[in-house]
Amino acid sequence: MLPRRHFLSLCSLGLGRHALADLLSPRQPHFTAQAKSIIYLFMEGGPSQLDLFQHKPKLTELDGQPTPPSLLQGKKFAFMERMAAPKLYGSRSAFRRHGQSGHTISNRFPLLAERADDLAFVHSMRTNNVNHSPAMIMAHTGAMVSGRPSLGSWLLYGLGSEAKDLPAFVAMTSGPRGPRNGVDIWGSGFLPTHYQGVPFLNAKSPIFHLQNPPGITPARQRRAIDALEDLNRERLAATGDTEIETRIASYEMAFRMQSSAPELMDLSTESPETLALYGVTPGQPSFATNCLLARRLVEKGVRCIQVYHTDWDHHTNLEAGLDKMCPSVDRACAALLADLKRRGLLDQTLVVWGGEFGRTPMAEGGQKTAGRNHLIDGYSVWLAGGGIRSGASVGTTDDLGFASVADPVDVHDLHATLLHQFGFDHSKLTYRFQGRDFRLTDVAGKVVAPLVTRLQV
Numbered sequence: 001m002l003p004r005r006h007f008l009s010l011c012s013l014g015l016g017r018h019a020l021a022d023l024l025s026p027r028q029p030h031f032t033a034q035a036k037s038i039i040y041l042f043m044e045g046g047p048s049q050l051d052l053f054q055h056k057p058k059l060t061e062l063d064g065q066p067t068p069p070s071l072l073q074g075k076k077f078a079f080m081e082r083m084a085a086p087k088l089y090g091s092r093s094a095f096r097r098h099g100q101s102g103h104t105i106s107n108r109f110p111l112l113a114e115r116a117d118d119l120a121f122v123h124s125m126r127t128n129n130v131n132h133s134p135a136m137i138m139a140h141t142g143a144m145v146s147g148r149p150s151l152g153s154w155l156l157y158g159l160g161s162e163a164k165d166l167p168a169f170v171a172m173t174s175g176p177r178g179p180r181n182g183v184d185i186w187g188s189g190f191l192p193t194h195y196q197g198v199p200f201l202n203a204k205s206p207i208f209h210l211q212n213p214p215g216i217t218p219a220r221q222r223r224a225i226d227a228l229e230d231l232n233r234e235r236l237a238a239t240g241d242t243e244i245e246t247r248i249a250s251y252e253m254a255f256r257m258q259s260s261a262p263e264l265m266d267l268s269t270e271s272p273e274t275l276a277l278y279g280v281t282p283g284q285p286s287f288a289t290n291c292l293l294a295r296r297l298v299e300k301g302v303r304c305i306q307v308y309h310t311d312w313d314h315h316t317n318l319e320a321g322l323d324k325m326c327p328s329v330d331r332a333c334a335a336l337l338a339d340l341k342r343r344g345l346l347d348q349t350l351v352v353w354g355g356e357f358g359r360t361p362m363a364e365g366g367q368k369t370a371g372r373n374h375l376i377d378g379y380s381v382w383l384a385g386g387g388i389r390s391g392a393s394v395g396t397t398d399d400l401g402f403a404s405v406a407d408p409v410d411v412h413d414l415h416a417t418l419l420h421q422f423g424f425d426h427s428k429l430t431y432r433f434q435g436r437d438f439r440l441t442d443v444a445g446k447v448v449a450p451l452v453t454r455l456q457v
Helices: 004-010 015-024 057-061 132-141 151-159 218-239 242-265 272-278 287-299 318-342 411-421
Strands: 037-043 095-098 103-106 119-126 169-174 198-200 304-309 349-354 358-364 371-375 377-384 404-406 431-433 436-438
Touching: 037 151, 037 287, 037 318, 119 404, 119 411, 151 169, 151 304, 151 411, 169 287, 218 242, 242 287, 272 287, 272 318, 287 304, 287 318, 318 349, 318 371, 349 411, 358 377, 371 377
Parallel strands: 037 304, 037 349, 169 198, 169 304
Antiparallel strands: 095 103, 119 377, 349 377, 358 371, 431 436
């Protein structure tokens, strides 16, 4: 006869493994999906669309001139006290069109420009708040207050996971600090907690406390997890609390990751050519390293990878800030697209690049140390892969870049489009909480049809 503990844990019918498999097992969407994974390259702080992707000759012509008061009427900006009699600030970047698509990209992103025909742009993005924290939460959860599930959590709730030994939703950061709001932007909100994102450190051991203390063998660790499972199941039987099921599955996943996570972070299996393509120095944390890890995570079936780069808030010294940020971001983004494509992964991997908002056409500070304020009406994002129409361009802003004047796209529209590529009607992916049905797009949102190769209805 088998011991009870052997039956519960070590045999193929182990209940902890069944809990894990049941909670995150792959599920069917509403219609055929075009994307299996998403890599969201989030430039936290608000990159300047006017110096990267939107060429405004009229703004250059009027550089240094007072901003017409009529253009400021009714507009909301952060730090209003700094915006007294602001002057227009033309871009110092050089722009030209690239590829058959004719996308306009500045000389600050020369390598990304070579991938122009893989990209689709939205130049008329809109959001609802001029301050970083609520705009960050809005970009990730579709609401400006904490407590709602993030995009990645909605995807896991709808689709489950294909990753066996890694979390299905991973967040990685680079830059001088972590992104604003932290867990609120990769959390599961009111969805069960097994749908939340797991932050990865850019280190050999990517998750805190994953390694065993000295003297703790895998077999001993296995016995400890089995004992915890016994206790948790007794508590589950007594209370019916489904979060205990999540806890059981989390312990099981953590045990698996003790071997899979260090293996993921070991870049010695990558060729020197690939490391050079991204600009990766092994052992040195960077945005480039995170982009390479994102590709490795996609290969292992991870559903959602959010990669944050956190130094784009250029209120002053814009030119120096862009000089610092753009070269490494340009190389890593271009490398990621090229690497995914040559491995046959880009078609099923949706890549998105953007921030929580954009930047104004007028300057903050003097011309020598000028920066740009936050702009919520008319910034740019780009997308690639995952069934997105290569070369597409949606929306335009006025001649000075103050506001969208054609085909505005708000955050709910972007979210609806991303869910569409994973096979979901965004209005039907709902979760009942406190007496009402919630969804990522709240009561708004429409699929941006020109962005997608196949529109499902």
